[in-house]
Amino acid sequence: MKKNLQDIPLKSFMLSLFNENKKILTKNDSPVISELRKSAITNFEKLGFPSQKLEEWKNTNLNNALLKNYDCILSPEKDDVDIDKIFRCKVNNFETYLFTTLNGWYVYKKSQLTTLPSGTIVGSLAKAMEVYPEIFEKHYGKYADIKKNGLNALNTAFAQDGIFIYVPDGVEVSKPIQIVNIINTEKNILSQPRNLIILGKNSKLTLIHCDDSITNNDSLINSVNEFFIDENATLDYYKLQNKDENSTIITTSYFFQNQDSNLTSNTIALNGGIIRNNSHVYLNGQNCNANVYGLYLMDRKQHIDNHVFIDHAKPNCFSNEVFKGIIDDEASAVFNGHILVRRNAQKTNALQSNKNILLTDSAKVNTKPFLEIYADDVKCSHGATVGQLDTEAMFYIQSRGICEKNARILLMYAFAAEVVNNISLKNLRERIDTMVVKRLKGELTICDQCVLHCKDDIHIYFDIDLSKI
Amino acid sequence: MLIIKNLKVSIKGKEIIKGLNLEVKPGEVHAIMGPNGTGKSTLANVIAGKDIYDITDGEIIYKGKNLFEMSVVDRAREGIFLGFQYPVEIPGVTITNFLRSAVDEQRKYKGLEALPASEFLEMMEKKKKLVDIKSDLTNRSVNEGFSGGEKKRNEIFQMAMLEPTLSILDETDSGLDIDALKIVANGVNKLKAKDNATVLITHYQRLLDYIIPDFVHVLYEGRIVKSGGKELAMELEEKGYNWIKKELEQ
Numbered sequence: 001m002k003k004n005l006q007d008i009p010l011k012s013f014m015l016s017l018f019n020e021n022k023k024i025l026t027k028n029d030s031p032v033i034s035e036l037r038k039s040a041i042t043n044f045e046k047l048g049f050p051s052q053k054l055e056e057w058k059n060t061n062l063n064n065a066l067l068k069n070y071d072c073i074l075s076p077e078k079d080d081v082d083i084d085k086i087f088r089c090k091v092n093n094f095e096t097y098l099f100t101t102l103n104g105w106y107v108y109k110k111s112q113l114t115t116l117p118s119g120t121i122v123g124s125l126a127k128a129m130e131v132y133p134e135i136f137e138k139h140y141g142k143y144a145d146i147k148k149n150g151l152n153a154l155n156t157a158f159a160q161d162g163i164f165i166y167v168p169d170g171v172e173v174s175k176p177i178q179i180v181n182i183i184n185t186e187k188n189i190l191s192q193p194r195n196l197i198i199l200g201k202n203s204k205l206t207l208i209h210c211d212d213s214i215t216n217n218d219s220l221i222n223s224v225n226e227f228f229i230d231e232n233a234t235l236d237y238y239k240l241q242n243k244d245e246n247s248t249i250i251t252t253s254y255f256f257q258n259q260d261s262n263l264t265s266n267t268i269a270l271n272g273g274i275i276r277n278n279s280h281v282y283l284n285g286q287n288c289n290a291n292v293y294g295l296y297l298m299d300r301k302q303h304i305d306n307h308v309f310i311d312h313a314k315p316n317c318f319s320n321e322v323f324k325g326i327i328d329d330e331a332s333a334v335f336n337g338h339i340l341v342r343r344n345a346q347k348t349n350a351l352q353s354n355k356n357i358l359l360t361d362s363a364k365v366n367t368k369p370f371l372e373i374y375a376d377d378v379k380c381s382h383g384a385t386v387g388q389l390d391t392e393a394m395f396y397i398q399s400r401g402i403c404e405k406n407a408r409i410l411l412m413y414a415f416a417a418e419v420v421n422n423i424s425l426k427n428l429r430e431r432i433d434t435m436v437v438k439r440l441k442g443e444l445t446i447c448d449q450c451v452l453h454c455k456d457d458i459h460i461y462f463d464i465d466l467s468k469i
Numbered sequence: 470m471l472i473i474k475n476l477k478v479s480i481k482g483k484e485i486i487k488g489l490n491l492e493v494k495p496g497e498v499h500a501i502m503g504p505n506g507t508g509k510s511t512l513a514n515v516i517a518g519k520d521i522y523d524i525t526d527g528e529i530i531y532k533g534k535n536l537f538e539m540s541v542v543d544r545a546r547e548g549i550f551l552g553f554q555y556p557v558e559i560p561g562v563t564i565t566n567f568l569r570s571a572v573d574e575q576r577k578y579k580g581l582e583a584l585p586a587s588e589f590l591e592m593m594e595k596k597k598k599l600v601d602i603k604s605d606l607t608n609r610s611v612n613e614g615f616s617g618g619e620k621k622r623n624e625i626f627q628m629a630m631l632e633p634t635l636s637i638l639d640e641t642d643s644g645l646d647i648d649a650l651k652i653v654a655n656g657v658n659k660l661k662a663k664d665n666a667t668v669l670i671t672h673y674q675r676l677l678d679y680i681i682p683d684f685v686h687v688l689y690e691g692r693i694v695k696s697g698g699k700e701l702a703m704e705l706e707e708k709g710y711n712w713i714k715k716e717l718e719q
Contacts, residue, residue: 393559398542399551401571414562417562421561
């Protein structure tokens with residue numbers, strides 16, 4: 001019998017958890033945030049967790065993940081945590097400002113908020129709410145929809161910490177900022193990080209966002225990111241997902257763009273149990289550019305679902321979506337791209353493409369490119385392909401003496417290159433390139449992560465060693 | 470080196486090659502000519518090991534071994550090279566990386582160590598000159614966005630790099646202007662040696678102005694119907710394929 005997800009135990013567990021811990025959850029709230037939280041929990045009560053009955057969730061089944069028991073860590077485990085005992089940072093050739101969250105909580109050395117030389121503020125979302133209420137409240141919760149989206153509502157009700165970034169007007173952040181979200185606990189954890197990233201006018205930021213796990217316990221991560229990109233600002237955003245098979249990651253990102261702003265978002269998923277990425281882009285001014293790229297390499301029983309919604313609300317904007325995936329074994333993938341061109345958004349130029357390679361008969365892809373156009377002077381294109389490796393190309397490569405296995409890797413690598421080559425940071429591109437090759441060779445396991453190398457139980461090493469490439 | 474005996478090949482139940490015999494010895498250049506659709510490319514693909522065909526009869530002996538027992542990859546490693554009529558584009562993989570993999574794998578098969586990067590690059594430079602390839606071409610993805618001439622030159626460049634014993638060049642002259650044709654022919658001539666052999670598959674006699682074959686064979690309806698020296702090509706050019714057809718009808 002099918003369980004009605006509206007009534008799954010996790011829902012009532014979360015509702016009572018909220019009621020029992022209201023004090024803890026709301027202790028830093030301003031009246032505005034407090035109100036938002038209240039309406040969020042009410043909405044969650046109405047909406048619940050998404051089921052496959054919803055069109056948006058037709059092809060992704062969360063049942064198994066939702067039927068597990070989870071703990072929520074409602075307070076940071078220790079305020080005086082000695083960061084060096086947990087993290088050690090080893091970055092070669094590729095310098096970033098590195099910030100981390102552990103089990104959803106911001107990890108800080110000295111201060112919960114850091115001001116970079118340029119005036120950019122990076123740090124704990126909880127602290128930012130307290131220290132910068134004006135700027136915080138101007139953007140927080142303004143882009144993420146909690147009326148129709150139950151998971152967003154749940155996140156908003158429980159959101160306590162995450163990363164806050166504010167780049168003031170005219171500032172170009174000299175080095176990329178890197179956020180690493182780590183799950184490291186013996187418990188089965190439900191974590192709901194919330195990130196708020198604000199780019200002022202004419203500012204520029206490169207942000208690298210990694211999801212990693214140390215332990216292999218069941219985890220459910222429901223994160224919400226809100227990005228505000230003001231006039232003529234440029235955001236380069238890279239999301240790397242390399243998680244264990246027991247994890248379910250749901251990431252919902254909202255990109256709100258004002259006129260003349262530029263967004264490049266690149267989501268690269270190499271491993272994970274169930275991954276669902278929602279990207280919503282609002283082109284809220286003229287002459288915006290939005291490039292939304294994605295690459296997913298799934299095998300075994302992994303599942304990934306990329307939903308992209310681009311709202312061309314104003315004229316003269318350009319958007320380009322390219323998502324490519326290679327699906328092996330019994331893995332499955334979903335792509336759902338929705339471009340909305342509103343009535344007055346004339347001279348819109350929107351491109352959308354999703355290409356997939358299935359390596360086995362049991363691998364699955366569901367792809368749905370979708371254009372909804374109300375303006376009459378626009379240029380839009382969409383396309384989706386699902387295929388196998390080209391036999392003609394396989395023959396060509398093998399006829400040069402390259403063995404079948406390497407010929408396959410070469411072709412898969414070539415297929416992925418279209419997305420990888422879009423990474424404008426050379427060092428990062430080379431790093432990801434190597435990871436893709438390793439992944440395709442079957443050498444990238446969860447213990448050989450993109451940025452993390454577990455040496456023992458206590459230490460976690462960040463090893464971005466580009467000198468080896 | 471290569472002995473083909475009574476080869477019969479069909480695809481999807483349709484017989485394409487209907488009892489073909491051919492012997493190629495080291496140091497020789499053979500030209501196989503014939504009108505379209507007579508099985509020229511099929512013959513080339515069968516030798517290289519493309520697996521979409523049914524071999525219904527006959528055998529191919531290469532260096533004393535049964536070719537049909539060897540995989541595509543092993544045939545290549547044993548020195549068979551096919552210059553494609555339509556080279557395949559591999560976006561994202563540079564010619565340098567592609568050839569590095571190929572050369573390394575072939576060396577490994579022969580029990581040789583991988584070439585150090587510097588020696589490999591040196592070798593590339595040398596061979597590039599042979600086929601007059603611009604140096605930036607090798608940094609581009611294999612055949613991606615190449616002109617017809619560049620693709621064919623890249624085939625000959627790969628042949629130069631892989632140093633095969635038996636090269637089969639399938640319509641390497643098609644789509645080339647006269648300058649490109651000369652460069653390609655020049656490359657083939659320079660690579661000619663007493664212990665390797667070349668089979669040129671061509672539609673026109675034109676290529677044979679620049680590469681002088683030792684033998685010319687006419688392939689018609691799946692069989693070699695006429696063989697001769699280079700003068701046969703001249704005769705074909707003059708009289709056309711209808712001459713052969715008429716002769717056969719008589």
